[in-house]
Amino acid sequence: MELTACDPAADEIAALRDRARGALLGLAVGDALGAPAENMRPSEIRRRWGRIEGFVSDNPVGTDDTEYAIFSGLLLARHGSALTVAHVENAWHHWLADLDEGPFRGAGFSERGTLENLRRGLAAPITAQHRHAWSDGLAMRAAPFGVFAAGDPGEAARLVAVDGTVSHDGEGIYGGRAVAAGVAVAMTGAGPASVIAAALSVIPMDSWTARSLRRAVVAAQCDHLDTPAMERAVRSAVVIGGYPWTDLAPEAVGLAFGAFSAARGDFRTSVLTAVNMGRDADTTAAVAGALAGAMSGAGSIPAEWSSVIGPARGSCLPSMRGYHVLDIADLLTPYDDEEQAAS
Structure with missing residues (x-):
């Protein structure tokens, strides 16, 4: 039966499509906003830009966060709920590890370690046995799983863990599960x-990720004199002072959910809070943007930000060049009868 614009089912599909676009466009916007502040302390951000309120680069662009999210989205669109570790491993070989192109500029340490293991002939889950299996590299690409499994956080968490088995372990997997479930x-x-609550429901309550997420949310919801005071409290709740790596999944996921909670889901405030806290700012803002964008839809993203997002440039993953996050969002959401007939 053909759906019309007046059918409740058509309205529901349209709303789902809008939220899907909001999630992945929000991820890309957060990534591009946060990229210049990556690995910086708030004091360094203030000295250079004051407070970041928008793009501070003349040529804003997404990083590996956006390109890996596109990669996982394409993989998920192809296999859906039937996704297996073998599918993921084969895709890593076909699109990444077996290509002569590289050296995958901007890729995180977890991805580089995985690529090295795959090129050595190792198979999953051994490919995830490297020094950065706990990184936020899975969390940064987890949003497509929440989009695909909308309303089913358990399924979103299951699927992202399948994806993550090739590259992550332990807390790295938990970070991805929390983000995917939250987006769902x-x-x-x-x-x-x-x-x-959904994010916490799919990870062990005594895990480092769960503890960081809870501490960040509690700190964000306390009364504070001003926004910088709130951001300092959230950072203090989860950041390990002096630790050289900023891509810890428990830390990045905690900061992202803390920013989202402090902003009560408002898109602009969520991503700017994440960006101005520094650390792995592109990833924390990407996750906060995915959560806020999924909750309120693409229309919640300021036009001056969303209009900047174009097709991926392939700066990190050459094989992802030319794909747009909006196309991935559409691939992961249902079609109505008219769209299906036209496709």
Whole structure:
């Protein structure tokens, strides 16, 4: 039966499509906003730009966060709920490890370690046995799984763990599961409290990731004199002072959910809070942007930001050049009968 614009089912599909676009466009916007502040302390950000309120680069562009999210989205669109570790491993070989192109500029240490292991002939899950299996490299590409499994956080968490088996372990997997589940519930239009609860429901409560997420949210919801004071409290709740690596999954996921909670899901405030806290700012802002964008839809993203996002340039993953996050969002959401007939 053909759906019309007046059918409730058509309206539901349109709303789901809008939230899917919001999630992945929000990820790309957050990534591009946060990229210049990556690995910086708030004091360094203030000295250079004051407070970041928009793009500070003349040529804003997404990093490996956006390109790996596109990679996982394409993989998920191809296999859906039937996705297996073998599918993921084969895709890493076909699109990444077996290509002569490289050296995959901007890729995180977890991805570089995985590529090296694959090129050595190792197979999953041994490919994830490297020094950065706990990184936020899975969390940064987890949003497509929440989009695909909208309303089903358990399925979103299951699928992202399948993807992550090739590159991550332990806390790295937990970070991806938390983000995927949070996006899955945000895709229903649920508020921040439900989104946070969903993220916590799919990871061990005594895990480092769960503890960091809870501490960040509690700190974000306390009364503070001003926004910088709130950001300092959230950072202090989860950041390990003096630790040289900023891509810890428990830290990045905690900061992202803390920013989202402090902003009560408002898109602009969520991503700017994440960006101005520094550390792995492109990833924390990408995750916060995915959560806020999924909750409120593409229309919640300021036009002056969303209009900047074009097709991926392939700066990190040459094989992802030319793909746009909006196309990936559409691939991961249902079609109505008219669209299906035209495709």
